[in-house]
Amino acid sequence: MEACRITAANLACRRGDRVLFAGLSLELKGGQACHVAGPNGLGKSSLIRLLAGLARPFAGSVERVGMAGLLDERPALDEHQPLGPALAFWGKLDPASVPLEELGLADLLDVPVRYLSTGQRKRAALARLIGQAAPIWLLDEPLNGLDAAAVEMVQALVARHCENGGIALIASHQPFAIPGLMRLELQEFAR
Numbered sequence: 001m002e003a004c005r006i007t008a009a010n011l012a013c014r015r016g017d018r019v020l021f022a023g024l025s026l027e028l029k030g031g032q033a034c035h036v037a038g039p040n041g042l043g044k045s046s047l048i049r050l051l052a053g054l055a056r057p058f059a060g061s062v063e064r065v066g067m068a069g070l071l072d073e074r075p076a077l078d079e080h081q082p083l084g085p086a087l088a089f090w091g092k093l094d095p096a097s098v099p100l101e102e103l104g105l106a107d108l109l110d111v112p113v114r115y116l117s118t119g120q121r122k123r124a125a126l127a128r129l130i131g132q133a134a135p136i137w138l139l140d141e142p143l144n145g146l147d148a149a150a151v152e153m154v155q156a157l158v159a160r161h162c163e164n165g166g167i168a169l170i171a172s173h174q175p176f177a178i179p180g181l182m183r184l185e186l187q188e189f190a191r
């Protein structure tokens with residue numbers, strides 16, 4: 001995997017007229033994973049958006065070396081197509097193949113994307129993430145809606161990504177368990 005790094009320096013985030021957090025610095029290099037923890041509404045998703053470059057920090061800076069792939073509630077798939085063709089559209093553009101069996105998607109390829117359950121949508125979103133082969137994974141609540149077996153599967157996927165030299169940043173109020181996982185309590189930077 002290509003060399004990767006993500007660095008946030010003295011980051012502050014404002015949504016509306018509220019500063020959510022300030023003074024947050026972190027650096028992750030290839031092979032490292034960090035769990036950003038904190039209760040609802042503290043700014044975990046907002047931090048992910050700053051790190052992904054989808055929002056501008058109120059203060060501080062973000063530097064990424066290597067492409068970032070974002071996993072959130074929206075799988076970026078055509079809602080009107082069955083899952084198979086919707087994934088195949090991206091499959092023509094994406095560099096990596098997707099392990100449909102491992103993701104539990106192999107039997108769902110003829111189901112329209114809009115009919116997928118919450119957990120199935122999350123699995124589909126994971127398929128898109130894997131297809132992109134981005135070295136930096138930014139995962140916003142990756143376990144939401146997943147059953148126990150799927151939770152194990154996602155943790156194994158993330159652990160493997162890091163073993164292969166990737167970075168994972170996991171924003172979640174749920175526990176996440178992989179070897180060597182660092183932890184950042186967003187509460188410590190809350191305003």
Ligand SMILES: Nc1ncnc2c1ncn2[C@@H]1O[C@H](COP(=O)(O)OP(=O)(O)OP(=O)(O)O)[C@@H](O)[C@H]1O
Pocket residue numbers: 015016017020038039040041042043044045046047173
């Ligand atoms: N566009 C916006 N304008 C103003 N405030 C916003 C906007 N988007 C989010 N917020 C507020 O910013 C705060 C942080 O939201 P965010 O989604 O980042 O929190 P979170 O920690 O990810 O929460 P959860 O655990 O519930 O997903 C919340 O109070 C939310 O209402």
